[in-house]
Amino acid sequence: MKLYERLGADDLCPSPIGYRVRIALALKGMDCARVPMRFADVGRLEAETGSRTCPAMVDGDARLPDSVAIVRHLDSVQSKRPVFRDEDRYFNIASVEQELGTRAGKVIAPWFIERLCPEDRDYYRSSREQRYGVSFTELVAHRSASELDLAFTVARVATGLDRSPFFSGSEPGFADAVIYGYLLWIELADPAAMPELPPEMLAWYEARDVAWRRPCLTPFAALSAE
Numbered sequence: 426m427k428l429y430e431r432l433g434a435d436d437l438c439p440s441p442i443g444y445r446v447r448i449a450l451a452l453k454g455m456d457c458a459r460v461p462m463r464f465a466d467v468g469r470l471e472a473e474t475g476s477r478t479c480p481a482m483v484d485g486d487a488r489l490p491d492s493v494a495i496v497r498h499l500d501s502v503q504s505k506r507p508v509f510r511d512e513d514r515y516f517n518i519a520s521v522e523q524e525l526g527t528r529a530g531k532v533i534a535p536w537f538i539e540r541l542c543p544e545d546r547d548y549y550r551s552s553r554e555q556r557y558g559v560s561f562t563e564l565v566a567h568r569s570a571s572e573l574d575l576a577f578t579v580a581r582v583a584t585g586l587d588r589s590p591f592f593s594g595s596e597p598g599f600a601d602a603v604i605y606g607y608l609l610w611i612e613l614a615d616p617a618a619m620p621e622l623p624p625e626m627l628a629w630y631e632a633r634d635v636a637w638r639r640p641c642l643t644p645f646a647a648l649s650a651e
């Protein structure tokens with residue numbers, strides 16, 4: 426089992442989408458070989474996995490091209506501690522990616538770029554300027570407005586904890602991994618950009634952080650050396 430993950434500065438994975446898989450592995454007590462990939466390595470990534478984005482996984486004949494497929498695969502090969510849980514049936518990942526992911530990205534992208542390998546920064550800047558439809562200079566100038574949009578989204582996401590102690594239900598699961606990944610991404614890019622979390626979500630984040638920061642932010646070399 427080989428997991429292709431985004432490589433950033435300081436030998437760390439800087440990707441909120443990569444964190445989902447690291448968390449899934451940690452929840453299941455599993456590990457696998459890690460293959461660090463810069464954005465510049467997209468040709469090799471595609472040749473070996475069929476995917477142009479990270480994370481991607483190869484397990485025997487199975488080629489899993491995205492985080493959802495990977496976590497479903499992990500659940501199928503090791504069903505003891507499922508990551509996809511009851512409430513995840515109602516978790517609209519596309520809408521969370523679109524709203525929380527995009528709004529967080531618009532706040533942090535000009536700072537997050539420093540967390541990438543230097544040779545990836547030009548590509549990241551131009552691809553994200555295209556994605557967001559504005560230059561990094563404009564993102565910096567409009568940061569306060571983007572922070573308000575992000576705070577609004579976070580308050581809406583936080584209502585997911587009204588029904589159950591975790592976004593995925595009675596135990597942490599995929600929705601928790603997705604939401605925690607975005608918050609850790611913001612903190613890693615710029616701690617000052619962390620939105621104020623409503624009290625219940627703050628308690629949830631602090632507990633998830635104790636359990637999940639280390640699996641997300643273990644340097645690549647550390648794991649391959651273990």
Ligand SMILES: N[C@@H](CCC(=O)N[C@@H](CS)C(=O)NCC(=O)O)C(=O)O
Nearest residue numbers: 431440442477478479480491492493
């Ligand atoms: N839906 C995919 C999204 C993966 C994704 O967008 N990954 C980014 C973040 S590291 C990436 O590889 N982007 C490549 C690019 O922007 O060229 C998943 O869930 O895995």
